Amino acid sequence: MTELDASFGRAFERAFDSLEALADTISESLQSQVTIEDDHHNVIGYSSHQLESDTARLSTIIERRVPNSVLSGLRKKGILQLLESVSHSVRIPAINEIGLGARLAVCIKNNQTVLGYIWVVDTGNLVEGHAERVIEKSAEIAKRFLLKQRSWKAKQDKTHDEFIWKLLTDCYQSDSMIRKDAEALSLLLPDCYHIVIFECNVPINDEKVARLRLALTAKSQARLACLTASQNHLIAILSLYSTASNKADLTSFIHAFVQGVNEKKEVTITAFGCSGKYDKYTRASNAYKETLHILSLKKLLPFHTRQVVHYDDLGFLMHVPSIIEHKKNSDYSSPLLQLLREHDRESKSDFMKTLATYLSLNCNAKDTAALLHIHANTLNYRLNRITEITGQSLKNSNDFVSIYLDILTEETSSINQWLPSRQDRND
Template sequence: MAEPSTSAGLSPVTSGFTEINQENRTLRDLVEIYRHLSGLALQDADIGTVAQLIARRTEVTVAVISQKMGILAAASPGESYENSVQYVHDHLIHPRLAHLLAMAGKTRRAMRLPDPTRGRARIVAPILVADTVPAYLVSLVADAPEQGEDIHLLIAEHAATICGVILARERVISSAGSQVRDDLIEGLLSGSGRDHDEVVRWAHHLGFDGERDHRVLSVVIEAPPGDSERSRLVAERAAGATARLFVAQSPDAITAVRAREVIIVLSEPATPATGIRADQLGALCVQRLGALFPDVGVSIGIGGAFREPAHIARSYEEARRTNEAVRRLGRRGAVVAFDSLGISRLLLQVPDPEALREFATDILGAVLRHEQEHHVKYVTTLKSYFQENSSPRRAGERLHVHPNTVTYRVRRVEEITGLDLDNYRDRLAAQVALEILEALGEAGL
């Protein structure tokens, strides 16, 4: 009787040895791939290198896909990176993929998902970083092969583990780099550099352009009323949105986000192509945040211009003081430049705004107690009169009224208040009172 034979015409013994040899080769290949993958974790490799290794050793297309189905890395045997990305985009990225990724993320295990219509399968392995799944390793393999199915699963699972190690390392490096950057910014804002050269080096590392003028902006974020966790989170989101807005409008901006303050070192003009200035960009910020976070209060102080990095601390102090004074006066949503304050630089240093208000009321209170329409006319005319060096003609041109009207209103102010505006002291007191009213945002100025 003839011996039984295999479909290939081999004896059972020969066939058994062939299968064992094949399994041994497969195991050796698996161990070799594991060794190479583990070596990548010890090197300065990225997830793209992992994808390339798997594609080369297993002859399959591999991609690393983010939670939002963005392609973080891709590799196909014998193809360029660009072609590999396009292939993955055409054959992997599909609305149904989101469901498959969610399934793998929930089980935290590699899964084989057949696609009989295309004669292949997707292997999806979640990439874990701590307790989160920021991405997935996905490979396209032959559908239901006679052998090697478990091997592809094992390789994908191990590769996903290595990708998790690499991503975790990148996060640590990124966090450390961000901390160094924050430390440099804080050093410049505080003026703690030991010498001029050190400050210049710090600024250079942050991308400071010493050939252009700059200003420091202090953006203070006021959380919605209440001490709830939601209020705190809303304020944090508003602060982050503020920093992103400035960087989007002026990519070379240097930003620092604190608990209740966003600090921006901004070149002048903020956007050279359009000529937008720091105060204009600040007004845009207030407008955008008002639309996005209507319950959040925002005020912006702008420091003086400078070109030397050593003057960053001075400009920041000016911006901070301006912002503090403006907020103390209750001018929510204001964008105020230190340069524009004039004598208000001194007035705004008075600790109690009510003391300023009392002074202005003592000087011009009789005018302010008139009907709104009249007192606004009187105060506005008086301001223009002073601005035009007591010239009724020029003040009239500014206000679009006859010079006699200006003279009449000025005389009425003198009659109502008892001031003699030809007297130096009375004139000075009236001018200071007007500055206070403007700083307080009162009297229609």
């Protein structure tokens, strides 16, 4: 056994109370700078007693995360892929275009699961064989530390999730009990809150929740109280920091978050909704139901809800499902619409489609004619004929609302075929 190996053995036999201590011990053993990262390339430990050697390491230490430009460069060169696929350390030549000097690196893994990385600056002084043994032994120590940390975090997350679901499912009898449990979990509940649900294109696992939590908390306008997931729903209890903030500010925050997530393309948020503002946490189940109702209506009537964010944006649309259910139970259908159906069937006309489109576009003749690809005069003719057939005038507010509700509740499937469902339409 060489003197280096003997000192290495003594240095790493002790227990480490932090990854910072492990990084310093590696640094002392190899006389070089060391950085330890988690699986998301956040810095979780680094040696602190030496001058920084290159811009990549300096930026990493300052930002507490590896810069995206460096990560991109490492991916393009296949270096991260190599580290993650082998069980030994790898010597990496300098990559000057991303400001990275030579490195000795190893991937910290538990079986095939990546837990993190250890990087050692190589200025030419790393003794071959010895340096590899030091960093690979360190990876084993770091693995035990990170697994223990993950186990504790998993237990904490499970406890937090249990608290959130008790809130959402109306299991608490009083606000005082809710705040007592929140305090025990070190959760700071704001005085007022909203519940926001982001519906995604894929199921949300723990890793995605962690990434989306970082994205939410990176937005300085909002205070995130609780976050959980259920299948493809990310559920947040949050408030805005500023007491002067209003509904428009919250809408802007939600849109900015959705845009930021979708631009990264790891997860796509396909729909979202926000409850009303509440100050009693015993009403959290109501807020949750409001948000689920928004998402349900966005599926039922995508065109009509394309710009809806908040529950009170729904207006009378929030009652549409109840009306549909009532009509099913009472076996009722509008005699007025029945007249139009019969006329369309006998004359092969499109009066029902014309009327549904016209009412859905706020009686805007120009937009209706454009969407139906007909001349304005043709539209006027059809509207006059509809009045003649039904005996009802669209200028009468009571008739207008009744006809519109009947169309929305009885012609739901057809209206979704007739109207575009893109949420970015402004008409």
